[in-house]
């Protein structure tokens with residue numbers, strides 16, 4: 001008979017196989033799997049195992065390696081994941097070790113691989129016995145404890161030098177739940193007491209005017225006024241976009257890569273543009289902008305189009321403000337999406353940088369003289385950030401940087417970078433350009 005806890009582990013195994021073997025996104029495969037678990041404790045355990053194993057995968061593999069005589073065959077990768085889940089539970093959870101072991105070993109029977117029961121049991125018991133020695137050995141080797149693919153660490157060291165290990169460690173931490181209070185309904189000072197009255201703890205999110213960081217994640221439906229649009233979930237670093245863009249009343253605004261609409265909505269909460277056009281190239285994501293704005297009772301001109309081909313959608317009137325939140329590696333938000341460490345490859349960066357350069361060059365002519373364009377990524381890699389902007393500025397004599405007068409992040413040759421975990425924020429890059437002639 002399968003127990004409820006075991007169902008949670010089986011679900012986690014299915015999700016981890018989908019991510020690691022079929023290269024599916026964790027978000028896409030976890031949500032439906034959690035829906036199938038009736039008990040909230042099962043959902044919590046399954047989520048913790050999936051996120052935890054993906055956060056620590058290279059480290060867990062390094063710990064397991066000395067205990068295995070040979071690597072698993074392709075068809076038995078599920079057994080490796082079972083072992084990784086077992087080691088994760090022993091190291092990082094408060095599940096009593098005997099229960100973690102018994103329930104994890106039981107998975108071999110559920111998978112109809114009873115021949116592997118003794119193997120999984122033996123390896124996990126060996127790990128338990130040798131835990132201190134193995135963790136010390138792996139720690140001595142250095143990089144494995146940082147739990148990132150080798151190319152990723154090399155790149156972090158290249159771009160950030162001595163800060164690379166701190167960035168990697170921050171990537172492996174759990175991110176907080178941060179909300180943005182809708183300025184049209186409340187200030188955070190008037191909203192906070194409503195949260196505390198329900199027993200939720202929150203503090204003002206550093207550097208933001210409307211952010212609140214909760215001490216524990218909660219279901220959005222429990223947040224006062226969520227359905228009425230009083231609050232939205234958004235990391236503090238992402239909230240800085242609308243703050244920086246500073247839109248004068250009556251301006252014409254373009255949000256060129258807008259889905260799912262978090263920053264579009266924030267612009268509409270703060271400012272009163274004459275028109276805001278929100279574009280995204282992916283139809284199913286455009287639907288998300290519609291949903292975001294509907295909940296908040298805002299309207300905008302929403303368009304499914306390729307922003308790098310203005311001839312297809314632009315009416316010829318320039319914009320006073322442009323937000324260009326380009327598609328990127330998402331290397332700044334690994335703490336929220338640990339699967340990206342394995343889904344992204346070093347070779348993807350070149351194509352992403354080309355796409356960003358194409359968007360920037362195509363959108364620039366749409367900016368009015370004296371207008372401002374805010375370039376944003378949630379990446380920490382130089383070629384998507386300041387190298388991209390340096391290159392652009394060299395090629396566009398009518399563009400100059402408007403330095404950001406702020407007290408967060410790191411100054412770069414162009415723009416500013418918040419590194420993941422700094423002030424408990426996600427990693428974001430911001431550069432503001434002004435059109436001079």
Ligand SMILES: C[S@@+](CC[C@H](N)C(=O)[O-])C[C@H]1O[C@@H](n2cnc3c(N)ncnc32)[C@H](O)[C@@H]1O
Pocket residue numbers: 238256257258259260261262263264279280281282285305306307308325326327328359
């Ligand atoms: C970083 S996300 C934007 C997040 C959004 N600004 C927010 O705050 O909710 C980048 C978006 O760019 C879109 N995108 C990628 N290439 C595009 C293109 N050529 N034209 C328009 N949108 C594009 C993607 O579909 C994706 O939704």
